[in-house]
Amino acid sequence: MNAIEPKTRSYRGLRGWPPQVVLLVTFACFYFAIGPGNFFAVDEVMQEETAQALILRHTIDIPLMVDARFGRARNWYTVKGPGLPMVSLPFVYFGLKLDDALGSMNGGRLAGPPVGPTQQPLRWSGRLAISASLIVNALAGGAIVAVLFMVGAQLSPNRRAALLMAIAAGLATLVMSEATHFYQHELDALMVLLAFWFFSREKTEELDSVALLGGASLGVAILARPDAVPASVIIWLYGAAVAWKVTRELPDRTSRMIRRTLLAAAGPIGAVAGSMYFNYLRFGSVLQFGYTEDRARFVLDVAQIAKAITGYLLSPGLSVFLFAPPLILVLAVGRKAYRRWPLETTTLTSAAVAHLLMIASNKTWSGDLSYGPRYMVESIVLLMPLTLPAFEMAVERAPRRAALAVATVMFLGFMVQIVGVSVSVSANEVKRIAAGIAANNAWVFVPGASPIVYDLEDLAARRNLSPWAFRALAIPDLALLLLIVLAAIVVFGGWLIFLYSKAPQGEPAQLNSRALPIAIVSAAVIPIVIGFALSRPLNQAPDAHAYALINAGLAAQRAGHAVAAEEDYALVLSLDPSNKFACFDLGVMEQDAGRINEAILLYQEALRQDPNFLPPKNNLEYIMRTRFGFPNLHPR
Known part of the structure; x- marks a missing residue:
């Protein structure tokens, strides 16, 4: 019997496991296993509290806490958008049921010690509703890896290079550290990238459906973070350009383009309408977004924008090349990527730059409480497909130094992310305030105040350690059993991914299937629709x-x-x-x-x-x- 035959049979037996699904599940389990298990910042508490309010009362009022805004009927409301709390509704509901069944009000090993905003004696984390809601970001991070693989496989015939590029994004960029938290950046980045994948489809029979689904993806991104608008506009225009090219030989080109335009615009228009209704529910005005503080404003200040751009490119506190080393490869192979995919390269670069300029216009462009440039997750994800030529050379080892360069940036990036997920990010803010460098983003350019330096100090001293896995290992209980299950899934998924990387270069099973992207869009859109259907204004005295x-x-x-x-x-x-x-x-x-x-x-x-x-x-x-x-x- 040929020695290759058993391997071939093993691979065929796994063809029912699409690689993009394996990537999503494996990375989602990995992210949840290494996450903090509880909230550490008030931003995250407000998201979960808003979802909980919808479930328990069908309103969106939350208890008083830092950054909450005074609004309708003299109650308090989140300043964040409606995207993430509504997408997390199923998980928060499940967590509430677990709370009732298991009595987790006093916290647990998974959730960690009761901590939270101090002005309310109640605002602790440590409940299963909070832990369950963190699954949203883990799933979003895993989905980013899966969709990046699909984007890479659509651009390049080298499936191994696409797989390696997606893995690099999942392990060596901020996708990893942000997927362990409950901010909106992962959801925003995922949906913009997913819209790009939909719009890049060039099958005439799919024109209407991809327009609708791509537009819906952009709508969710806007609901997650309003600063997704500039990149969304560019991705939307890219979709129009692809549709114009696809229909150039068709006699009904004009009518198809009109229909496509209307379908693709439905999602963003719905998102704008939803955001305005959310404003009405909170503040009684469709144009009041709650960002009333001067520090939260967007300003056209050339000096500030230049400083912010410098910070995101070169500073020890925020450089995307430091916190996402694989982006260095864009500088090396960007010209080659443009020669092969001029429209796609222009679109992804323009969208990433537009997002950077939008963030740089915000007075708090550093992201305050952060590990690295968390505001730039969207740009990082959009630029990763442009590294594909480098991963192709690395896979083919032509030249050999390309493989060494790719391995180096992946290793450095992974170590940076390991440092980031090991320590509670809130500790960084405390140190900046104590050093007197927190105001006006001053810490960004101080080498000794880099989040990497701070976290390494805490790791050496074994303080402020974040992952719930440490607590689960310390005291065996149900949390330890969950950790074992997650580890088993990650190991099995890693083995499957390894088999895919060694498989023949023929197209893996269901690689071009739209089932997973449609499932991702549906999983985001349906809870949002339900959330708005549940919402009612609070009018009681x-x-x-x-x-x-x-x-x-x-x-x-x-x-x-x-x-x-x-x-x-x-x-x-x-x-x-x-x-x-x-x-x-x-x-x-x-x-x-x-x-x-x-x-x-x-x-x-x-x-x-x-x-x-x-x-x-x-x-x-x-x-x-x-x-x-x-x-x-x-x-x-």
Whole structure:
């Protein structure tokens, strides 16, 4: 028997596993396994809180926290867009059910210790609803790797080079570190890239469907982050150019182009309308986006823009070449990419530059709390296909130094990402503030303040370590079992990917299938539609709303729905910080969860509001007697 025959049979047996699906699942599991397991920043808390509000109350009001905005009916709302919280609705719903079933209000090994904004005693992470919602970014990161492979395979006949390019993006660029967090950048980058893939299809019979799906992808990107608009416009124009080329020999070219234009415009127009409705729900005005602070404004300041561009290209704090080393290959092979794919190279470069200019116009262009240039994830992802000629040379080892160069940038990039995911990114901001270099993006050009330097210091000191895997390994429980399952999936997926890389250069199974891209678009669009269908404006007067929330919290507490109850009490305290009933009821929940110190503080706050309020007084006496050995305490 020929020695190659068993390998061929093994490969054929795996043809039912499309490589793009394997890439998505493998990388998504890898990202979730190395992630923090809980929120570390208020941006992320607001996203999950907004999704939770839609599920529990069909409104979008959230408890008071840093960066929340005062809006309709004197309530507080997220300043972020509607894209990510609505896309995460199924996962937050699942997490809430797990919370009710397993009682995770007090946190756990997966979620980590209770931490969060300090001005609300309730705003901790450590609930399964939060951990479940982090799956969204892991899936978005895995989907980016899968779609990059599909884009690469569409541009180049060398499937191995396309596969290696996608893997490099997933392991050696900010796609990896950002996929462990809950920001909007992964979703934004994914949907813009996916729109490019749809629009690059050149089959006449697919013209209408790819126009609709590509436009829907751009719509989701805009809902995720409004600064996706410049790149979206360029990708949309690219789609129009491809459609014009495809229909040049058809007699009904004009009618087809009109239909294509309308279909491709539906997504972006719907996104603009959705964003305006979201503004109305929050602030009562379709044109109020909540970015009222001067530091959040976009300005046409040439000096600032030049400084920002310099920072993103050359600085130790934000350089895309430092935090995504594979982009160095664009400089080496960009001309070759343009000669082979002039329209695609022009489109991807223009979209990346447009996004850079948009971000550079923001006064907080550094991204503040960040590990590297997180605002530039979209540009990084868009530029990665232009590195394909370098990966082709590396695969073919012609010349051999190309393989060495590719291996070097991949190794450096992977090490940079490992450093980034190992340490809580919030620690960087604390150090910048302590050093007095946080204001006006001053830290960006200070070599000693580079996130890589800060994180290496923390790693050496074994402090601020982020991955929940460390906690799972420390104390065996269900989290450790989950970690083992995720590791098994990653190992199996890696083996499949290795087999694909060794397979004959014939087209792998279902590589040109639109099933996965359509599934990705549907998974994003359907929850958004459901979210807007659930949404209703909050018109109750604050006193009436607080009264209704107290009653709802009591009902949820008695029913054993701890997370829903604590949300209601947190909202009451946002409306009325001196509400003694919310403080007491919340204290009871803290006490039941074993968080005695937090319960004491809440009982004391209730007594400050009303020294004659007996329930917290009695509970405090019970705690002092049973926990700390004090004799019976009598009121004076």
